Structures are given as C-alpha cells and as structure tokens.
Amino acid sequence: MFGLGNLAKKLFGSANDRKVKAYRPRVEAINALEAELALLTDDELRARTDKFRADLAAGTKLDDLLVPVYLNALTGKGVHVVTVNDYLASRDAEWMGRVYRFLGLTVGVIVHGLDDEQRKTAYACDVTYGTNNELGFDYLRDNMKYEVGQMVQRGHHYAIVDEVDSILVDEARTPLIISGPLDDRSELYNTIDAFIPRLTAKEDYEIDEKQRTASFTEAGMEKLERTLAEAGLLKGENLFDVENVTVVHHVNQALRAHSLFQRDKDYIVKNDEVVIIDEFTGRMMPGRRYSEGLHQALEAKEHVKIQPENQTLASITFQNYFRMYEKLGGMTGTAMTEADEFMDIYRLEVIDIPTNLPVQRIDDDDEVYRTNEEKYRAIIRLIEECKGRGQPILVGTTSIEKSELLAHLLVKAGFRQADPTDPAAFRDLYDGDQKSTTERVFTVLNARYHEQEAAIVAEAGIPGAITIATNMAGRGTDIQLGGNVDMRVRYELKDMAEGPERDAAVERIKADVSRLKDQALKAGGLFVLGTERHESRRIDNQLRGRSGRQGDPGHSKFFLSLQDDLMRIFGTDRMDGMLQKLGLKEDEAIIHPWINKALEKAQQKVEARNFDIRKNLLKFDNVMNDQRRVVFDQRVELMQGESVRETTDGMRHDVIADLVRKHIPENAYAEQWDVAGLKAEVQEHLGLDLPIEDWAKEEGIADEEVQDRLTKAADAVMADKLERFGEGMMAYVEKAVLLQTLDHLWREHLVTLDHLRQVIGFRGYAQRDPLNEYKTEAFTLFEAMLNGLRRAVTGQLMRVEIVQQEPSAFQQPSLPPMQVHHVDAATGRDEFEGGYGQALAPAAAAPQAVGIDPNDPSTWTNVSRNAACPCGSGKKYKHCHGALNASGTMTA
Template sequence: MLGALAKAMFGSSNDRYVKKLEKIVARINAFELQLEALSDDELKGQTQKLRDQLASGSTLDDILPEAFATVREASKRVFGMRHFDVQMIGGIVLHRGEIAEMRTGEGKTLVATTATYLNALEGKGVHVITVNDYLARRDAEWMGQLHRFLGLTVGVIVPNLNEQERREAYNADITYATNNELGFDYLRDNMKHERSQMVQRPFNYAIVDEVDSILIDEARTPLIISGPTDDKSDLYIAVDAVVKQLPAELYEADEKTKNITLTEDGVEWAERRLEEAGLLEGSNLYDVENTQVVHHLDQALKANVMFKRDIDYVVKDGKIIIIDEFTGRMMDGRRWSNGLHQAVEAKEGVQIEPENQTMASITFQNYFRMYPKLSGMTGTAATEAPEFFDIYKMNVVTIPTNVPVQRRDEEDEFYKNTQDKFAAIAKLIRERSEQGQPVLVGTVSIEKSELLSEFLKRENVKHAVLNARFHEMEARIVAQAGRLGAVTVATNMAGRGTDIQLGGNVEFRIEDELKDLPEGPAREAAIQRIKDEVAAEKAQVLAAGGLCVIGTERHESRRIDNQLRGRSGRQGDPGMSKFYLCLEDDLLRIFGPDTLFARMMNSNLADGEAIGSKWLSKAIETAQKKVEARNYDIRKQVVEYDDVMNDQRKVIYEQRSDIMDSETVDEVVLDMRHDTVNAIVADACPPGSYPEQWNIEGLKERALAILGVEVPIDDWLAEDGIDPEVIEERLSDLADARMAGRTADQPEVWRTIEKSILLERLDHYWKEHLATLDALRQVVFLRAYAQKTPINEYKQEAFGLFEKMLETIREDVTQVLCTSEFRFQQPEDYALPELPAFLTGQGGVQLGGEAPAGLFGAGIGAPMLAASGSDPYAGMGLSRNAPCPCGSGQKYKHCHGVAA
C-alpha cells in the first residue's frame, strides 16, 4: 500500500529515470535553430566536426546533444520526418546500452538512427540487428539514406553474399544484418585458415530490433555449423514404418516437453516389430548393440506423434521447412538436430538428407554478450525485464507514447469448444467489417488460420490470410490491413516489422499500382490521387472505430499477446482488442487447471454460449506465467551448459587467432614437443617410482612412434643417479635435433607446414570434442538419480575432456611433424581450394557442408604430406568422412583414403 502511495506521489523508478533524460532532450532541442540555418553541405560537415571533437578527447556523451540534433535535422530534410522528443529519449536509452520499450507505431526504426549515428562516429562499426532478411534490407535502404546524407557508409548482410561483399559490409560504419547471419559469420570466421579470409572485425556496439524475439524467444536453441556424416536413410525409413503401426495405447505423450515414452507393453511390441524388420540385434531393445536403433525409434516417435504438419513444419518443394513457433515464418535452410529432421522427412516420404556432425556452435546469449555495448528496442520487454538483466545486464526502460493510447482492451470470452469459438469470431468479424472497421485476427498456427478462413467463407467475408504459406506477400498484406473493412488473418503477428496504417499504406499502393507508370506529370497526379484516397479512407476508418484486433487464443507468452494487441491504437488512433478462448486451446489444455475449467464450463455452458470474467482472465495469465517460467528455465539451462563450452571455445578461438596472426609458430610447436616428451617420460617413469619399475620398452616404442627418434635409454640407465628429469631433458634434445635437421633445408616452407598442421589438428579435435560434449549433455542428467547436480557434473567432465583434448593435440601435432615424410612440389596453376559454402541452421538446427579439415595455408610451396604406402595422408589421423586434403572435393575415404 505504501509502495502504491509513493508511486502515485513521486512516479515509478521508470518515470523518474525518463524525467531525468528530458533534461538531455532540452539540450538537444537547443541546437535545432542553429542547425536549421545550415545548408545541406554544412549539415553534412557536422560529421567531420563531431569526429574531430572525439579525436580531441571529447566523449560520446559530450557530443550526444549536437549529434542527435544533427540526425533530427537530417531526417527532416531526407524523410520530411522530425524525431519526437520521446524518440530522442529512446535514442539516449539505446546509446546507454539499455532496452527501449516503445509501443508499436512509435517509430523505433527512426529512433535507432540517433544512437547508430552517434556510435558510428568512432569508426569502430555499429551493428543494427533485425529479425529477418526483408527488414535488414529495408532498414539499410531506408535509414541508409539518412546516414549516407551525413557521410557515413552503410552495409547490409543477407544470405548468398560472397566473402568479399560480406567483408565490405562489415567494414562499413553501420551494418544492418539478421542475428543468424552475424552468428554464423562469427563461427565461419573461426574456421578459416588465414586472417585475410575472415569477414568480421572486432565487436563494438549493437542495437537489436525486436530484442525480445531475438534474445529471448530464439535463445532457446544454439547456432550450429555442421558437416555431413554417413547416410542412414534406409534405417530412418524402416523405423518410421514400424512406428506408424504403433497403437496409441502403447505410449505416453508429454506435450509440455514434447517427449514420448513407450509403456512396458510398447517396448515389447517395438522389440517384436523391429526384430521382424531385421533391425534388432538380439531380442532386447536396450542392449548396448541397439543404442542407435533406440535413438532412431525415439526420434521417429516424436516426429509422428508430436510434430504436426502445418503447425511445426510445412512440406514445400519436396523439403521439410520448419515454422518458427513465435513468428509463424518459414525458416528455410534450418534443420532440427539429432536426427529429428530426418525422422520428419521419413514420416512425410520426402528425400532424407544425411545427418550432420557439429563443427562449431554458439548460443545467442554468449554471442551477443561479446559486444562491449549492447542495446535493444521492442514493443514488449517489461514482462521479461528480470531475464534481460540476469543474462545480458540490460535494463528495460519504458518510453512514454507521443500521444496517449486510446485503444480499448475488452475482457476475454470463453467457449466450450473450437467450433463455437470460431463461429462467434466469424460472426463478430462480419459485423465489424460491414461497419467498415478493419479487422486483424491473430492465430497460433497455419492450421487454425485456415480453419478460421473456412468459417469466414461461410459468412461470405472477404479476407486475406497471412501465414507461412504466403511468406513472400507478408509485408504487403500487413501494410494494407488497416484499409476500410479489410479482414486479415495472421499467424503470430510478432515482429512483422511493417506498420498497419489506417486507410492503407501510401508507399505500397504507389509501388503496386504505379510500377509501370513512368516519371512525369501523370505519375505525380496519380500519386496525389492515391494520397487523397488514403486520407479519405483513414477518416472513414477512424469514424468506424479504428483497427479491431482479435486473438483466437492466448499464446504461451504474454508478450506475444501484447504484440498482437499493440497493432491497434497506433499514434493515438482509436481501436479495440479482444481474445476468444475455449477448453480445447493448447494453453488451457496443457498448462491450465483443467479440472476447474472443465467442471465449470461443461456443466454451466450451453453450446454456443460464452462467459467472460476477470477471474478467468487472471487464471489464464497465471497459466502463461507458468509457461514463461518454464521457458526461462530452459533458456537459463542452455546458457549454463554453453557457458562451460564458451570458456573452452574462447581458448580454442584465441589460440587459432594467435596462430593465424603469427609469422612463425616455432615456439608453439617447440612447447608442444617438450610437453609431449614430458608426458611420454611421466607415463614410463612415474614420479616416486624406482628405475626397476620403469616401463623402458614402452618409452622406447612411444619415442620412436611419436618423435621418430631411437632412444639410447640403456646407456643412460647405466649412469649413476639418472632420474626422469635428465631423461626428459636428453629426449627433448634428441627431438629438437631431429626437427632442426628436417627444417634446415626449407625453413620458409616448414613455417607454412607447421601453421597448417596446427590449425588442421586444432579444428579436427575441437570438432570431435564438440560431439563428445553433445553426447555427455544428453546423459549427464541421469547423475541426478545419484543425488548429484547435473550441471556441476557436466562442468567437471567437460574440463577433464578439454584437458585430454589439448594433450591429444600436442601429441598428434608433434607426431605428424616429427615422423611424416614430406614431398614438396609445385602443381601447375596451383590455387587453394575455396572454403566450402556452409549452409546454416539453428537450434538444434544444423546445416550441411563439408569441413575445411584438409585445407593447408596458402602460398608457394604448400605442402603435400606423404607417409608409407600409396596414401600420402596416412600419418595425419584423418577422419574417413573428412574432405580429402588434396582438394579434390571428395571425402577422404573415396579419394586417397581408399586403400586405407
């Protein structure tokens, strides 16, 4: 009570913070008259003037008022739009590395220009991150006009750019890109073998548009780059055929976690069917020999029972394309991991692509935390404010609207079943549309949007459907959703990025209707006609009550509901929103207190009857909070596990970077050789043991196999007082002398050899380590049965595995350099094979592409390794499925490894 009283008297902490920022806005406004008097050339000169001030010792905060005022004046001249004072407050919040929560239609895209311009003046690069390629292109082109007017360079990162184009885009003052492209470029850069091949420069500052979508919703799954493994299509098809016969009573499905468990009878049934199909070794499903079959069975069960066509994925052009559960968009090129995608392909009878092996991986949380300064903007962040601070150390600041909100949010209506609910929705839509009020309907899946479309057809309501099937038309459909009597059915309106303007969108109408009309008086007259029509139509829509937003059910997250609501009431426009629910909605069915709802509604409601109650709405909100808390736990767990890997990833990537930047890696190779010698001697002559207990034969064999030297150990042992330290020293001298003799003839070429082998072995074992950690993570939760904390167990195991990996790398590099025979030859027109163009995916989502495991440095005299036999690469320990180092593009096992 006291808190409420204090808030009423002094305002919330957010209100007080915003009030402080108004003083800075007053200083920005003080520059306006001065800048208005400048010519265009003089205004452009402000950029160099401000850069000179920075060079003289001023800070970004010192020049902020003048820089922001410069952007505002440039915007007036380029776009004819003047930033509102609240937009300036939003810009200050972004510059400070915080999250600006601004309602839909408040001009977030324009707000970002202030902070991007100010921070770009340092010349270190600014990234503006959007949720899809369309918005990245649009914003780079649209806002780029302003930045180029002020003399800054602008780049955009979208799929299918070559490496030179990417490098140029990253070197621009301001770069627009999607979160996926940035993350994958980072991973790909850390798989390159030459610094000159890398495209990104050091991280500086990033603004994330739709920050809740990118840093919260998409953060449950990591970015993964992977290469192909062996083809197992036949096994997937065979197991899928068995699962399709499985009776429903033989398994238990948990929709919350999307897990399927066979009952005891189900296990017995599966064993018999798999045995008949010749897929089972022995008669027990859970024998060690059948581990792979069990894995395939689990994934086939998930694919057939839990993953629904047109909800979780669509089939397009003979491919399975994942649907983003938050935005309803198709995620072309992304794949589920761990064999799930292949299981869905088998289920739908399309071509099965090979499984992939992880080669590089990072979570969005750890990627974005690498930026020294990170900020974001969205219409809905307050409900996730604790998570933003906990994970990213970013505060959420709610920016007041320029004009008070006039939207009316009505109470939810509850129905018994989907049929009654959709019939009521269709009836309301028809009534509103006939009055001339535009209607936007939000659904949670393609299936629901198409079901509603059927109901609207029965009511003879003309409407447009926006879902993953009509992805290409998205912006145009959304842009015209505010026209007189328009009805738009949309799957998950989150983050569409296109304003719904009442009366229609002038720019899109001009583009659609006048695309063939050449410049001239006729075109000008047609443009004016369209503007007049839109203005007249807007007046009619306002009179009809503005945009009517209808939700066909509540989403798991309150933010998504708020985003849908926020489409109405833009810039002080009137509007209304209302949600319709029923007992068959996923949220109520899976997470709601079903007995309470079912008892009340089944016994008290007649068919077609509805109830509305604040108490029921509160119960729904409680269910949503449960789901949000569960999803937060999932994301937090992803971060906790990736933090372990992240420390190791930093070590490996820093090591790679040092190797690439070094002229010579002599010292690294020398240290590795000495560490290997120490390990050989320590294994053969354990500390505290007597000479008669030493494994002398083992030491000789390992020294010959790894170092290529004959050890006169018997002569050494004949000396009095010989100890392991002396043996280490002498063995190191022998190995150093051998290497000195090998490198004496062509020291320059050996530098290239050493660097190439170091990078190749580092990549190979890091890839193997990632696969091991993936497997460890799948099973470590079982330690909980022994009263142990899985994450702590994972940390200990992962640390031990990492130490073992580093030891293996040291030994392997030493062995290759000391024992392999090298032939140096210069092929005609020699050129390094290009790095493969990796496909990209997320989250479990994996991508195809060959690993660059066998590529060796660059330059004259690039080495060709040779060992005994017909295979020149036999001594390298290459994986059978790795690309052949000769650059043929074939797998090693199909090329030089055939004889192996």
C-alpha cells in the same frame, strides 16, 4: 483496496516514471538542436561529423557528445543494427542510409546470399544493418577461417537490436548451429539397436508419453552395462564415466526410437528411407530429419540404410553472442514483462517510454467458449460484422496450422482467399470504389514470405480488409489506416518513369489513401482479434499493439475455448463441468475480468518456466562458451603471428616430457622402467626409432637424461626440415597443421560435449548437481583435447614432407560441406528447413606476369606466398598450388 504501493506511486510516481523524468532534460537538449541545425547548409551539417571525430581523437568522451543521433558510429569501430529478417534489414538500411550517408557515414547491409568480400565490405562500414542469424553465423564462420584477412567481422563494439524481445528472449532458447557430415557410424547404430529388444518395459525402462521421454531404471542400467561390456563398447567399469558419454547418448536415442516413435504414425518407411510425418497436418516431410542421432536410430530400428549423421562444427546462443558487444541496446513495444530477464542476463535496464499520443484503443475482456467449434463460429461472426461496416480486421493465430484452419472455415463461410505470394493480391481489396467493403476476400500470412508479407500487412488497415496472420507475421511493418502510400507507390508505379505523370499518380494515391483512412476511422479503426492466448503475455501485447497506433481509434478482443493449450494448464475438465452446471448453453461465452486475471497468472507461470529454461541453457552454454572463447581467441592469435614455431616447439617438448613421465616413474631404477612402452610410443608420436633399450643399460642414467636425448633427437629432425624447406615454407606448414588439427579436435570435442549434455541429468539420481558435474567433466574433456592436440600436431610435423606435384594432382584443402540451423523454440522446426550452404564467390583471376606460363610450374619461380597463384585460379598461391594437400605434403 488502495494499497501502500499504489499510494506511493500516486505521490512519487513509479520507478519508471522517475527514470523517464530524469531523461527529459537530455531529450529537450536534443530537440533544442533543431533550430540550430536548421540554419546550417548541407556542407556545414556534413562537416559536423569530421569535427566530432576530431574531438573524439583529441580525448573528448562519447557521453560529452551524447546529443548526436549517430553517436556510436563516430568511433569508427562500427555499429550493428540488428533486425529479425532480411527484408527489414534491407529496408531500414535504405531508409536510414540516406541520412547517415548525407552526414558522411558509410552504411552496409548483411543479408543471406552475400560472399565473404561483400560481407567484409559491409562490416567495414560505420553502420551495418543485418539479421541476428546472419551476424551470429558470420561470427562462427569467421572462427573457422585460416587467415585473419579472410574474417569478415571486425569486432563487436555496439549493437542496437530492433524487436529486442523477439531476438534476445524468444529466440534465445535454442543455439545457432553450423553442422557438417560426420564419419559413417552405421555399425555402432546397428550394434546398439540390437540391445534394445532385450529390454523389458517398466522393469528396465520407464516411459512418460506426455513429456515424450524414456529413461532407464537402475535394473535397466545394470543390464545395459553388462551387455555393452560383453560387446566391447564399454570403457572402464561405469556406464556413466566420461569416456562413455557418446555410447550412452546413442543408447538413449535407440531407446526413444523403439519406445516413443511409432511407424505409420510418427514416420513411415518409403523407398528404403525413414520419412517424418508432420504431427499437425499428417503430411510426409521428405528431406526433414531428426537431429542428434535420433533419425539414424530409427533407420537402424527399421533396418534401412543409415544416412550419415551431421556433426556440430560450431555453435553459439544469442545470449552469449550479444553479450560480446561492449555496448548493447534495443527497442520494442513489449519488454516490460521480461524486464527481470533483460537485467539478469544482459544487464539491460528496461524503460517504458510514454506514447506520443494517448492510446484510444478499446481492449475488451476475453470471450471463453466450451469448445473450439463454438469459438471459431463466434470468430467468423465477428469477422462478418467488421466486414459489413467496412472495419479492417487483423486476426492473430498462434501457429501456421491454426491460421490455415481458420482460412478453411472462412472459405466454407463463402469468403475467397487471396494468394500472399502474388504482389498484386492486396490490390483487389480496394480496386474500384467501395469494393473493399463488398468483396469477401481475405489474406493469410505467415513468416515465409517476408517482402510480400510486409506489403500485405502494410495494407491491412484498408476498410474491410481481412488479414489472418500468425502473431509474429509482419512484425516491424506499421499498419496504417487507409493503407500505406510508400508501399502502394512501390508496387503500382514500379514500371513508371520519373516525371510529371508519375508525380500526378503519386498524388492520386495519396488522395485515395486519405479517403480510405477516413472510412476506416469512421468504422472504428483497426480491429485486432486474437484466436487464443499465447503462452507469453508479451506476444499478446504485441498483437494488441498493432491497433490504436499514434492516437488512432482501435479495438481488440481475444476468443478462447476450454480446449486451448493454455486453458488446459489449469483444470479444463473441472471448469467445463462447472460451466455446464451454471447452464452455459452452446455458443454462449463467459466474459468476466476474473477470467482475464486467471489467464494472466497462468501465462506468468509459463513465462517463469521458459525463463528458467533459458537460464539453465545459459548456465550450460557458459561452460562451452568459456572454452569456445579460449579456442577462438587462440586461433586469432595464431593467425595473426608470422610464425607459430615457439608454440609447436613447446608442444613437442611437452609431449616428450609426458612420455617420459608415463614410462619412467619418479625415483625408479632403470630395471623398473617401461622401456618397450616408451620406445613404442616414441615411434608412434615422434616417428623416431631410437636405442632407448641401450640407454637404459647405461650406468647411472636418469629420466632427465633420457628426456634430454629425446628432445635433442626430435629438435634435430625439425632443424633438418627447416634447412631443407626454408623458413617461409616451414612457418606456413606449421601454422596450417596447427590450425587444421585444432579445428578437427574442437569439432570432435563439441560432439562429445553435446552427448555429455544429453546424459548428464542422470547424475541427479545420485544426488549430484548435474551442472557441477558437467563443468567438471567438460574441463576434463577440454584438457584431454589439448593433450590430444599436442600429440597430433607433433606427430604430423615430425613426419611432414614437402614434395613437388603436377597441378592436376593437387587438391585444395577445404572445410567440409556446411549447413546452418536455428530451431524455433515454439514450434521445434528448423528456420532454415535443413540449412543452407554458404556459397563463396571465387576471387577474380589475376593478370599473369610476363614470362609465366600458367600451365608450366617450372616458370613459377620465387612466387610470393600472398601473391595470386600463377595457375590463374584467382586464389592466393598459399591457398592454391602452395598449400598443404590432404596427404600432408606440399605442392610447390
């Protein structure tokens, strides 16, 4: 039936059509510039950049200059072009960099393995290419530095994100994390582990094996509170008071270790270590560890040596990182299904741009089989058919394991697998006339070898080519029928020098690609075969979209079985019985548009669930993000200032005021004062032994007078240090102590928030909103952290002494060893397989001044704090022999 909505669309066009129509005048204005620009010389074209920059400096708005392509780079604030892997970042920077450099703009690229100086140079460019992971980690690392000059990023002005749905949606369910080793907690894990065997299943805790969760019953919580209180591990009376979140977190992990994880199934114990077993392959995975204390809980359970737990040093979600940009944009071929999320989370409007040429691809209805065995037999039959007629075929799978399973079945069917790590592997596909049609070779790709992957995917359009890939593999590289000229030139002629011989070879490659393209076109173009439906319609659309590009013919079809993960969502058993009653025989499929509709509805439900997960993650992360921005902004402000004395003085005075309020009640008589407690805490926090007990005996003394005397005594100590050590040295010491203490307490705070996040859901049992509870508790913890910061900084500065040391006795303070992590939300695996360290290259050693002996500190007179250290290390003096060491003293 033709509804009112469809009638309105036919008369007025869809909302998207109207938006596209509104942009057409702007597109035409841009295209109209072609004739004008074609008449300009190279120098005149470059000069336009300087003219536009001058116009902006004179007050012209960017929107008035909208029809230059490089618009946002003209401001000089930097444009970040974000891609999904290092290969694409490097490739795109090389391709487009020629244009931008010609126009007078600078271009940089951020990839893994660069040191801080190289990163700083790249970020200083007008246009900077980089991956989402590298940009996010650089932001976190910048906020762990101790000087503004050490930071590599210079702000977040404008970002344009390639494959925007992959980065801002698919990868947004898990945060970027920088971690480091935590203090040894073996005793705590062992103590808690001893409690769990005393608990009884069903009575004390319940298990949900499907969701792999274990939770305490009310009776179990009461028993646990009594046990923890007896062991002295419970603070206060309530198990779920904010002070106990860390203990509760570890108790929950111990319960999971005992009730959900089975030895020799989920893990084995080998050489006094707990080794994880991969649930898909059954293989051991040495070096991989469960996070958040679960692996340590398993080690305690098995009574093996407990390895140190990793601590979160810094973290951020992609949602909150990319929302920092003043302007944000992106592009992808598959964003319409997530249009609501882009608007809700990022305030980004999604517009569907019409294709350059009409799409000629044929999209068949899905074929649904009863079992996986039947499905895979049908898939291999279709691959055989495509091979026979010389039609290139791309087979998409939902996981690495399933791509390997299909590869195994193809080998059994008589095909040969090429090695994807061999750059020449794809050459076998078309070496020799017609070889690609007769040679039974296939290639399996996954997301592990980005550059080789791109090369092989680029050749997936050769007649008869068989390419098996995870659905995301090779994304960002266009599949061209007949092959890719640029990729073939790169690999085949890489050792050939420029000249007539090379030019002739390039022409031969072009002619060969043209011939092969004709063959592929006659065979029907690229056939895309999906081995099952993904939980997101968008991923399926991405796979389909690899075929039928730029008006080429193409074909797509998905093969499903009732044993697929998605099919189980809506009643496999019932449907299987129905199909058997209908007489569906083995190797027969059911094909009907209604099946497609039912699948689409199931996918919509999963998409809605995943959106809710991401929204919920963001709600909780926003709490931490507000605190993160306060701390990070404060760090930058402290680093930028010449002196932080006003801040440290204020902290000291606040500590004194808090101590007086704590021990001298308002309007209380002197005999009601806690004199002994005040004296002890003044000694502890200020390092001062003062006759407070004598003060209390004075006639008419009040709390204001006591506070004033304490303040004057503490100020006198700091004034003495200033006179003895000098203004410059004390300013450096105060800043170093403040920043290092802030960082230490912030990291501990992050761990506590992580633990609070794990247990806050239990508040729902008491009919309280977990999010509101989390906000309240997180604010309380943040206030406690700031109070702890004031006390710790004051105590250190009141006690710090600066002494001379021999160079051999000096130890340069440094950040703890760091690893970075980002867990794939779909597979649960860390993209970085345990993380990688950010190695920083040492600065070049500076030449020594005349008369200075690097081995004799007595010759190093009047060294500037920012000058190179005379020892020859290449570091600044303040970061080498002029820095605080681990004991709180200063090397001079």
